[in-house]
Amino acid sequence: MALCTPTLLVYPLHRTLASISPSGFFLSCARFLGLRTWGRSINVLRSPVGSRVSSKRWNNGIIYFSLSDDLDSGNGTSVDGYVKKRNIVEHILLLRAKENLSDVEEKDMLDYLYTSQYQMSGIIAISLGRIECPNLDNFTHAVYMRFQRKEDLAKFYSNSYYSRILKEHVTPYCYGSISVDYESEVEDDIIPIFRRGEEFNYGVECMLLISISKTAPEHAVEDALASLWNLTLDFGSDIVQATQGCNLNVADSEYTHAAVMRFPSFEAFKIFTESPIYKDMWKLKFHAITGKALLLHFLVDPVGTELM
Template sequence: MPLEALTSTAPSFPHYRRQNPTTPSRHVSFDVSGFNTRRNWTMKVKACSKIESSSFPVEKKRKVVEHVCLLKAKQALSDEDENDMLDYLYTSQYQMRGIVAVSLGRISNDNVENYTHAVFMRFHTKEDVAKFYENPFYLKVLKEHVMPYCHDLVNVDYESEVEDDMLHIFRKGEEFNYGVEFVHLFAFDDSALGASVEDALASLEMLAKEFPSLVVQSTRGSNFNLSSKEYTHAVVTRFRSCRSFFKSSEALELFVGSTEYKDVWRSKFKLITRKTLPIHFSVDPVGKEVM
């Protein structure tokens, strides 16, 4: 996947993002002294990441269910209306049970489908997702605070696994407060569904684990939403942001621009992928308005 497709100019919508409130957690620091060029800095990140990944013990996993909703906002969307829409979507987690984590925001890159906003939610079970779609509060939010401002949306739901600890399950802590959410939807060829798809997705997951200095968490799975089968699979990856010395999107750029990523895409994905939609958005703490 060409890097330009992931880092192009953003649509003309105001910056306003939310994420879980700040809670204490471990802090990831980087020493960049003596590394003035992008190439040398990238090489150091790779070296540090591989050392960190090799020292991590095997972690226990637990299943979760991820929900992705992409929205196409109307061009006339105002700052006030956008804030209203995102506020209601974000606070839905406090009005219904089963929602484990939420992140959302304005999509930062141009995309062929012209989606403008993205919502990511995590649930405990598939039953929780089913109840979510039918919840009267959520249906009212869609009717009164989303669809008046948007003319289309797509939903993708998939089951995945995450580290079995509270910070990673609920996406809490300092490393989840800032960064970039990278949502990559795939439509694989029907003839390729099976071992080749699983091998491709597993290779991408293993690659993400080799870069813990860039990647906070990555999940993947097969779309089981029967009403929205345009895409067969999804991968959601949270990239770090060390705000003291690089922009929040740079970790994503380094990862997708790496030789390793390009090799995985060329050898595992290119021949079996019929359609793909990569989008990303920046994440800041709740209520943080970025000018």
């Protein structure tokens, strides 16, 4: 319980993390409290099974990672041993539910949001749940969706079915919301793209919204975010998947960047966030360039079950 502190913060942020590479495609975030709640996820990703990142190189602003183990063809690697990447678009919806929201109403709201993937094309991954830790912005529920292209996201926003879900099954139960969208990269393979895999049925979905100061020097931003990205690589299997990017949603521009990170367990989260290396990096690299950050998390479990 001691980890549960307000998640809308000004510096120092001791348990917030963000990672953006110079190319603007990678960001990691993590925050977790050991409470159990209702949450769901289609699936999640790890780097190709049996592989470990052993080195990296830069080329025209793009980072490539070499793998230490042999991989079968079709695991998303190119002939020169470097991981191929594919662009994807991430969508975050944060909701403020009314205080008198009943369990039945909550289930109705989340069920309709979750099953929207079956009624509309374009959504390739989804997770959602009740936010565990109180925050100063009073967000109570979070929804994460992934799309293949920006065009798919645009069609999603204009879809009449989704508009009806919001009108009939979300707005009556909530008094406010924000959306953040960003483009990122994942390995070009089914598992990372669609966030599939048995070992990722359980976990913690972490969402970080961060506001970089307008006066922050570009080189300082790149240095800080690249340092954090390198740190996430060092933790290997303790991080399932992480993406980040600049906020594309001009309607909700309070936060300049956003990230989603999946941890396989609370223990993995704790190892990462309590690392002295992480704390020192955050203090030295991010303190001077960040205005505020909103860090949220919820538990997920296999589709069709609930955590009691």
